[in-house]
Amino acid sequence: MTGIVKFFILLLIWSAVLFGQDDSSGITLLNQRKFSEAQSYFESCIKKDNKDYEAHYYLAVSLSRQGKFDEAEDEIDEAIDLNETIAKYHLARGQILGQKAMNANIISQGFLAPKIKNAFLRASELDPSNIEARQALFNYYIMAPGIMGGSTEKALEQANAIVSLNPYRGYNLLSTYYARVKKDTVEAEKQIQKAIAAKPDSGDGYKRLGYLYMSQERFTDAYSQMKRYIELEPANPDSYDSYADVLKAEQKYDLAIEKYLRALSINKNYSASIFSLGECYELKGLKQKAKETYQWFLTVDPQGRRAESAKKKINEL
DSSP states (O other): OOHHHHHHHHHHHHOOOSOOOOSOHHHHHHHTTOHHHHHHHHHHHHHHOTTOHHHHHHHHHHHHHTTOHHHHHHHHHHHHHHOTTOHHHHHHHHHHHHHHHHTSOHHHHHHHHHHHHHHHHHHHHHOTTOHHHHHHHHHHHHHSOGGGTOOHHHHHHHHHHHHHHOHHHHHHHHHHHHHHTSOOHHHHHHHHHHHHHHSTTOHHHHHHHHHHHHHTTOHHHHHHHHHHHHHHOTTOHHHHHHHHHHHHHTTOHHHHHHHHHHHHHHOTTOHHHHHHHHHHHHHTTOHHHHHHHHHHHHHHOTTSTTHHHHHHHHHHO
8 A cells, every 4th residue: 555545544534524413304314324315315405406505515425425426526516616615615625535535546646635735725724713624734744745745844833723722632633743753652642641631531532542552562551541441431332442452452362352342232333343353353363254244344334444455355365
């Protein structure tokens, strides 16, 4: 996998959710992940009023969630043509183009990259307090090659701007900056500790610290952070999934499997745990069980970032 493709994948992982809570029937369908039904709903809205830019925006969201990125691009462009002044439209455009880039060749990625950056820039210009737009820019600057407009200095500027808007999120981004750019895990740890102090009741800070410790093979410290995450968010499958990741990293596969299954007992469609469960079975030499688990993953997340890896593993097992 090229560094450029890795950039786009991480960009998408960190991208903000495109929609929020609303009383609209169509947005309710989106929040329920009924994307095909949401598509039909917003298409009917557009038939009634083709200049309904919000309907075009949400139709773009519905299409992108189904992997229909070309159609989604057309709809978000239509929304922007109708009303260029709304920041979330440009943010969505950047995210949709980023999704297209994941499956594009290197030449096409180079063509799409400036469009992605410009979309995020426009979103932040229209709404300087839009944290999602600034975070998208941070992700772009820190991951994109310099020839595509990447800049660690500009990434740092965005992180510091976010600190002033939301200290918790800003400090977490600074931890990413110091760990990735400066290779300074000591400073990265300090920034996560600041984030935790800003929002001590959130499990995410402890999760981040746990993964930092895991990357350093400080497993005892990692377990303590993930345990705190579970204590704070026992109904969140990701807390058990994160603890299991540490067990897997330490090659304690049986214990990891128990935690992944615990996560799936909370949410049977939690795709991250399904994929990692398959990896544990594979590492234990349980090829048939691993294959079945990867097949299960594809029924749950056929368009996800790990879908191609799951297909490849199925063919190899």
